[in-house]
Amino acid sequence: MENQRTALAIARRLGGGLATMQLDVPADVQVKLLAYLDLLARWNRTYNLTAVRDPAEMVSRHLLDSLAVLPFVRGTTLADLGSGAGLPGIPLAIAQPDLRVTLVESNGKKARFLRESVRSLPLANVRVEQSRVQDTTGKFDTVTARAFASLTAMLAWGGHLLANDGRWLALKGHADPAEIAAVPDDFRLVAVHPLTVPGVGGERCVVELARARSASMLG
Template sequence: MAPTLWQRQLPEGLAEMQLSLSETRQQELLAFLSLLNKWNKAYNLTAVRDEREMVSRQLLDSLSILPWVTTEHLLDVGAGGGLPGIPLAIVLPEKRFTLLDSNGKKTRFLNQCVLELGLKNVEVIHGRAEDCKLEKPFSQISSRAFTALDTLVGWCGDLLANEGSFLAMKGQYPDDEVAALPVGWQVSSSHSLEVPGAGGERHLLVVTRAEQPR
């Protein structure tokens, strides 16, 4: 039931979002979704278990931030089941993606995705964000359903370049989290995301270091 349903839902949703993807890219996205659905039964990778909602809440939701991915190498923290990192990597093969998660089961799944889908632009790191030591900071770091904004900048601030930005995906606009951002950080812009078939609000918050007064 699901594959046939997904084959209808994905092109319809992409058209509504005005995203043009080749048949090959669409098939790769659906192959990833099949893997996620299969592994989720044993590994508890995502709370979305209704196959009728998976295209919308997993693929289209991940792709909704495409216009804001401008870096050549994105870090996705708390990558979990590979959302948004894997769908973004599939449709942006010219860019590089590093997926970081502290859960061993989830990083095993991510490595399996890289292997089965032949994703040569994806690296998976098993570790805690706050303990991660990388060669150089990233200009963009994405997070989806990972943690509160103050914790995000606290754990991952050292991984972000000085002029870089966090792409924090949220549901309702998190006024309390924005108010709790520590000194030196700001929401430089926020965007309401339209995700076909997904109920409820979706927001992208772009978080950057605040300019220090001279």
């Protein structure tokens, strides 16, 4: 009975958070998001995939924080760099089943968890690429990165993965003007989108970047 009450409270926290964020996520999708969260919580007890232990806190810091990116995703393909426990890639893939998502993760235990998530949930639109970002190939309409390095470093390692008309979405706490100013000349800032995520304190934002237009494209 206690477990049922806890599960109900977590489900309500997710539904309430999505409503506050004005994200229209169907009930069956919310069920799948919670199944992913349950799998993450169980694996986390053994493999230490995330420092967040409390499932209710995971709703805010992992599910809602990841889904805050949803309005800025474009196209049909997405690469999630340094995906870790699948964030934000797996929540985005669950919310958009027509989106083809590649999770790039070099760490063996994290890649094993990602493969198990794809198998057990199941996620037909997700594949796991166990490799370093700089060794990954392909072109993607959207590239996500959850602030595992500076913008300059992320673009140096993974900039080649962004399609010509694609968007790079970097999840950050504070948008540092100096860091943005240091972005290489072949990329440009599109916007800094402030985020309000229920249950997550402090600043959150998405830094949206695109390829700089070449002279031939302008002509």
